[in-house]
Amino acid sequence: MTQIAISILLWGSAIGCGLIAGLYFAFSIFIMNALGRLGQGQGAAAMNSINETILRSAFMPLFFGTTVSAAMVALLGLFRWGAPGATAMLAGGVVYVLGMFVCTVVFNVPLNNELARAGADDVVWEQYLKDWTWWNHVRTVASVVAMLLFILALLDTRSALS
Known part of the structure; x- marks a missing residue:
């Protein structure tokens, strides 16, 4: 594979990781807190709506x-x-x-499915907020670390060419 193709792949990966990290960061820092403040019925309904909408968006x-x-x-x-x-x-x-993909498939998606089945159940919503947010922190950190490593790889490969 040529150096140009590798650079394009690294840039695309770094930018993709950065975009994903930004979305996950927003959920970790304020979106989940805001949904938690709505109460179980409204919060769960809002999160279920987000989960349905994201599947049909440019995020996928x-x-x-x-x-x-x-x-x-x-x-x-x-x-x-x-x-x-x-x-x-x-x-x-x-x-x-x-840290991002496997974590999502093994933890966040099953939690989303459980929330969709439970609806506004008090116990499920409170536990969901804690567990989903914890695993979202993991996804956020993994996405940021991967982005930084891809940038480092870009810098290393560029310095080797000069």
Whole structure:
């Protein structure tokens, strides 16, 4: 793969991670707090609406596209082991795929499904707020760390060319 293609893939991964991190950061810092202040019925209904809407939004191609590009970057890092930026490429891809994608599939999505089934159940909503937000923090940190590692890989590969 040419250096230009690798740079494009790294830039796309870094930007995708940054966009995803920003969304997750907003949920972690203020959106979930605001929903929690609404009370169980309104908060759960609002979150269920968000969960339904996001599935039909531009978020989904960004979510899956960034995951695929991060996995490709990780594989490139593995196959180019020893080349400038390879360690950061592999680490960034692994951090993103495990910390964001796997976390989402294993924790956040099942919590969303449980909330959709339960509706406005008091106990489910209170536990959902705690658990979902905790795993969202993990996704946020993983997305930021991966973005930084992809930027580091870009810097390493550029400095090797000069």
